Amino acid sequence: MQEFTVPKEIGSISVQQFLRRHCGVSARLLAKLKRVENGIMCKGVKVRSIDILHGGDVVTLRFPQDEGNILPVKLPLHIVYEDDTVLILNKPPFMPVHPVRDHQTDTLANAVMYYAAQKGEKYTFRAVNRLDKDTSGLILAVKNGYSHTFLIQHTQKRYTALCEGELYGSGVIDSPIRRMEGHTIQREVSPDGARAVTHYESIEVCCGHTLLSLWLETGRTHQIRTHLSSIHHPLAGDEMYGGSREIFCRQCLHCEALRFMHPVLLKEMTVRCPAEDWLKMLKDFKGRG
Secondary structure (H helix, E strand, O other): OEEEEOOHHHOEEEHHHHHHHHOOOOHHHHHHHHHOOOOEEEOOEEOOOOOEEEOOOEEEEOOOOOOOOOOOOOOOOOEEEEOOOEEEEEEOOOOOOOOEOOEOOOOHHHHHHHHHHHHOOOOOOEEOOOOOOOOEEEEEEEOOHHHHHHHHOOEEEEEEEEEEOOOOOEEEEEOOEEEOOOOOOOEEEOOOOEOOEEEEEEEEEEOOEEEEEEEEOOOOOOHHHHHHHHOOOOEOOOHHHOOOOOOOOOOOEEEEEEEEEOOOOOOEEEEEOOOOOHHHHHHHHHHHO
């Protein structure tokens, strides 16, 4: 359940207008709430979407039960933070987030569904952000549809990456991205692509590589991988985009921090999880040479 208080300065407003305009409830979720017993309540009484609310009224939403079809599977799960609304996980590399054709029982979603079942909780797996199978780091998941819609608009991500070559200072890559012709997954920079903007800052240069901190204005598929490759600094280990696997067996990309507005507490939260020590691994490899 979730409560919303009508601000006194609003005065009088219909339930539908308040939930849609001021609470971020989607039309789809609102339609579902209408079909749930006591789905929308005010002062202990069920209300309709056309009923009028007044300043100071408290509206309570009872979310519908989820009916997910993801198979629960007992798998290792690194939980960084959890409450009644959100679940933040540190995804290891080589694990898909969602089931796909060749990965039906070894994904983060399978692990979360098993964990939820063990706790006696029933919700479907909803990830606010997504990471490639070989990318590690923080995944923000939620336990109801409203929070998912809310957090898509109120979440910022910061990544750590190790790229090839020496890259100093900071900069912005503002280059449109499209799917590469003849490929289903691989992307490329192209004038007729969708706008994509990546900000980067050099942290340390070492052994012909650069440790970077990055944040995105847009969320295109393979955006960081495509952009860094386009400026001739592909991620270490990223063979698809021109990186070498001589040292690293996967792309060195990690979602290190999430900053978001909590959909229930309505306070800003930041969660961090550091990446592997790629520079140490790099120095150890070079030291053996």
